Amino acid sequence: MSTQNMFRLGLFALIIGALLLGPYWASRGTMRLLIEVFYFLALAQIWNLLAGYSGLISVGQQAFVGLGGYLIFSLAMFAGVPVLVGLPLAGLLTALIAWPTAFVAFRLSGPYFAIGTWVIAEVYRLVFAQIPALGGGSGISLPANIVKAMASSRSARESMTYWIALGIMLAVVLGIWALMRSRVGLSLSAMRDDDEAAISVGVETRKLKFLIYIVTAGITGLIGALIFLQKLRVTPDAAFSVNEWSVLVIFIVVIGGIGTLEGPILGIILFFVLREFLADLGSWYMVILGTVSVVIILVEPKGLWGLIQRWKPVSLFPVTRRSDG
Amino acid sequence: MTDLLTASSLDAFYGDFQALFGVNFRISEGESVALIGANGAGKSTFLKVLTGLLPVPGQSLTFDGTDLTQHPAHEIAKLGIAMSPEGRRLFPSLSVRENLLLGATVAREGPWNLQAVEDLFPILTEKANTPSTLLSGGQQQMVAIGRALMANPKILLLDEVSLGLAPVIIRDIYSALPRIRENGTSVILVEQDIGQAVAVSDRLYCLQEGRISLEGPSATLDRADISAAYFGRKKEHA
Amino acid sequence: MEWINAILQGILLGGLYALFAAGLSLMFGIMRFVNLAHGDFIIAAAFLTLVFVDLTGLSPLWAIVPIVPAMMVAGYIGQRVVLNRLSGKDLLPSILVTFGLSVILQNLMLETFSADSRRVSAGALDTAAIPLGGGLAVGVIPLLLFVSAIAVIALLNWIFAHTAVGRQLRATSDDPETVSLMGINKKHLFAIAMSLASGVVALAGVLLAVKTNFDPAAGPVRLLFAFEAVIIGGLGSLWGTLAGGVILGVAQGLGAKIDPGMQILAGHIVFLIILVLRPQGLFPKQRG
Numbered sequence: 001m002s003t004q005n006m007f008r009l010g011l012f013a014l015i016i017g018a019l020l021l022g023p024y025w026a027s028r029g030t031m032r033l034l035i036e037v038f039y040f041l042a043l044a045q046i047w048n049l050l051a052g053y054s055g056l057i058s059v060g061q062q063a064f065v066g067l068g069g070y071l072i073f074s075l076a077m078f079a080g081v082p083v084l085v086g087l088p089l090a091g092l093l094t095a096l097i098a099w100p101t102a103f104v105a106f107r108l109s110g111p112y113f114a115i116g117t118w119v120i121a122e123v124y125r126l127v128f129a130q131i132p133a134l135g136g137g138s139g140i141s142l143p144a145n146i147v148k149a150m151a152s153s154r155s156a157r158e159s160m161t162y163w164i165a166l167g168i169m170l171a172v173v174l175g176i177w178a179l180m181r182s183r184v185g186l187s188l189s190a191m192r193d194d195d196e197a198a199i200s201v202g203v204e205t206r207k208l209k210f211l212i213y214i215v216t217a218g219i220t221g222l223i224g225a226l227i228f229l230q231k232l233r234v235t236p237d238a239a240f241s242v243n244e245w246s247v248l249v250i251f252i253v254v255i256g257g258i259g260t261l262e263g264p265i266l267g268i269i270l271f272f273v274l275r276e277f278l279a280d281l282g283s284w285y286m287v288i289l290g291t292v293s294v295v296i297i298l299v300e301p302k303g304l305w306g307l308i309q310r311w312k313p314v315s316l317f318p319v320t321r322r323s324d325g
Numbered sequence: 326m327t328d329l330l331t332a333s334s335l336d337a338f339y340g341d342f343q344a345l346f347g348v349n350f351r352i353s354e355g356e357s358v359a360l361i362g363a364n365g366a367g368k369s370t371f372l373k374v375l376t377g378l379l380p381v382p383g384q385s386l387t388f389d390g391t392d393l394t395q396h397p398a399h400e401i402a403k404l405g406i407a408m409s410p411e412g413r414r415l416f417p418s419l420s421v422r423e424n425l426l427l428g429a430t431v432a433r434e435g436p437w438n439l440q441a442v443e444d445l446f447p448i449l450t451e452k453a454n455t456p457s458t459l460l461s462g463g464q465q466q467m468v469a470i471g472r473a474l475m476a477n478p479k480i481l482l483l484d485e486v487s488l489g490l491a492p493v494i495i496r497d498i499y500s501a502l503p504r505i506r507e508n509g510t511s512v513i514l515v516e517q518d519i520g521q522a523v524a525v526s527d528r529l530y531c532l533q534e535g536r537i538s539l540e541g542p543s544a545t546l547d548r549a550d551i552s553a554a555y556f557g558r559k560k561e562h563a
Numbered sequence: 564m565e566w567i568n569a570i571l572q573g574i575l576l577g578g579l580y581a582l583f584a585a586g587l588s589l590m591f592g593i594m595r596f597v598n599l600a601h602g603d604f605i606i607a608a609a610f611l612t613l614v615f616v617d618l619t620g621l622s623p624l625w626a627i628v629p630i631v632p633a634m635m636v637a638g639y640i641g642q643r644v645v646l647n648r649l650s651g652k653d654l655l656p657s658i659l660v661t662f663g664l665s666v667i668l669q670n671l672m673l674e675t676f677s678a679d680s681r682r683v684s685a686g687a688l689d690t691a692a693i694p695l696g697g698g699l700a701v702g703v704i705p706l707l708l709f710v711s712a713i714a715v716i717a718l719l720n721w722i723f724a725h726t727a728v729g730r731q732l733r734a735t736s737d738d739p740e741t742v743s744l745m746g747i748n749k750k751h752l753f754a755i756a757m758s759l760a761s762g763v764v765a766l767a768g769v770l771l772a773v774k775t776n777f778d779p780a781a782g783p784v785r786l787l788f789a790f791e792a793v794i795i796g797g798l799g800s801l802w803g804t805l806a807g808g809v810i811l812g813v814a815q816g817l818g819a820k821i822d823p824g825m826q827i828l829a830g831h832i833v834f835l836i837i838l839v840l841r842p843q844g845l846f847p848k849q850r851g
Contacts, residue, residue: 057658059599104835107842108794110654111597115790116838119831122787126828137824242783247666254659283670290667297659298648376744402746414741416734423730430731431746476746 023159038169044264052259060117066239068224094221125240139235257303359526366532407478415457428475435477442471463494573816578709581808582767584792586760600665602785608768638761642754672779797844
């Protein structure tokens, strides 16, 4: 093993170790912030897999975040499913619902796919606003007995949420890394470079894209379930918010660098640092974020990670296997 | 005779792939020059360079006292280089007449207008309002040439005019060439058919793997030499 | 009679949607480009109308005079300076830039005009209606909108069919490489197309301001309506887009009749059904 790999492995172990021990050193506020970082990073990596690697530019991922949120509430409230069982179940059901959804969305391509996914997310929002049992347009809170049944104490519940969020984030990042190093990753990069060429070398692009869309929808549903389990309240506007689950996620990926695993990580750090300093500016904060994104696409489409690469080609997650011989 | 267009040791690239190597080329006013060569020899690439579709920054390419490498394709068209492209590339949403009119966008002065082009290819009057997609291959080729003429170019580039056409149609189309040339228009034509190329040109260049392998007056060049240059075989009597 | 009225109002509303859609259709038809900030530009024009009325005290319809040319110029410049850099094989940059633009515009309008829902009054015109007998009536403003939509689409079609620029635009849409051989500067043509689309957007914005309430966050929904009208009608046909707008308007009108909460949803659902059954739209452009 090269020194560079040793260093990288050590760094990963250190960071993951520190994060795993979070509940023992972090304050409640820090933990809440970290949970948010984890799920935004997971969402960003998923969007990056869709748009950056698979050419599926979705502006409708909020459909699955919202579905996950509503499903876990429904499962817990109406079916009495314990939340720890409900979480993966919500993800699974979201993937199931994503199947017919994909069937509709995949009738459109390119930019029309993007707006089509947005329409579909709007449909889900409007439908859930019509269901009285789920509180209609004003949403619903998780009943106190279910909240209490989640864990023995509030801090225990928060630690549980924290570890689940961390686990999902790590699984997503490492999962996509593994995917990109596999044959599927090779097919994906062939597909991204040239759809027709990929077809001619035998990659069944449509099937592969379909599968990726549905699997990521399931994981997005799982993340959505966790988000609203933490918030303890779900409303149609919050659950299916394009601003929260698409705009911010896309900005994170674009600013950090689309089409790389490192980009979203860089983007998430920058995003939360900016937010700490600029959140008081209100809508000007969004104007700044939007402007930074637009300028980055115009100047360096590969984002900040691309800028760093120009200066020094490094890689935290090497995708291409090198023969060190 | 003064040269209208000259290229000196011109290289051209598609990305990293070099398609032309040190090509020297010239054509004078009123002259007809044929470019022959096998598939992939670089003939169409050379025409793309002349029209600006393939930019060659820093190369030596002069037309009528102007450095062509400094101009994008649409400006080169205005300077007086028009092309009937390979595959004709007519606009499917436009009728025959609209395709012709589009050729006049550069608004250069000269003998060619709708009337003159339709006199040259009378069938185009009859088909004026037909969508260009409904024409036969030969008719489409006439529209493509007519469209290029509408620009009143100083140099007319004809890329693979006879490709896919029946011999009788090819003869029809080439019979228009003298009338095109009588106004002093220079012609550069790319042909697969060596006999045809020799018959209608004053001079001839043969390209082989991106390099000029033979150059000379069409009338006096030896057919064996042409074949050798074309196919890259060693000349037997050399 | 109430149902007939709902359909009638839906048809007229469809005119507004067709106006939203015509701009989008134009951009995609010629540049293969979708502007995700389309709806936000419409709302921006509506706010400009508000400013115009506040400043001059004139009827809001006069706002067309300065706003349409201003946005046409802005559209031309925006395309030449920014968007032409993005037009290429890769769609991602143009989608992302216009998406960013959408967020910027929304939040700038929020800072400038607050989140309040606004409306511009056209005085007596607001309530004027033409009775059709049998208890049916059409409002003058909805009718004006519908007629404007027809006029705009007829004008655009005339430009495409009978002018040199129209010819060049169609040719550019067919084959942007070959037009350069005709001495046509693709970038200039794209900017002209964007300018035309921006003029339609401006008109739609002014009329929207007179017709209905709007707020800084109202843009994305307009984008979705415009998009749905284009897809329902079929790509490449402006009259199809009008039909798409009308179908969407009627679906919404009938949905609202069933339940006010169903208005938008009914439109979306009709769109999705048509997308599944006829993905090429109802009236796609016929090619020989």
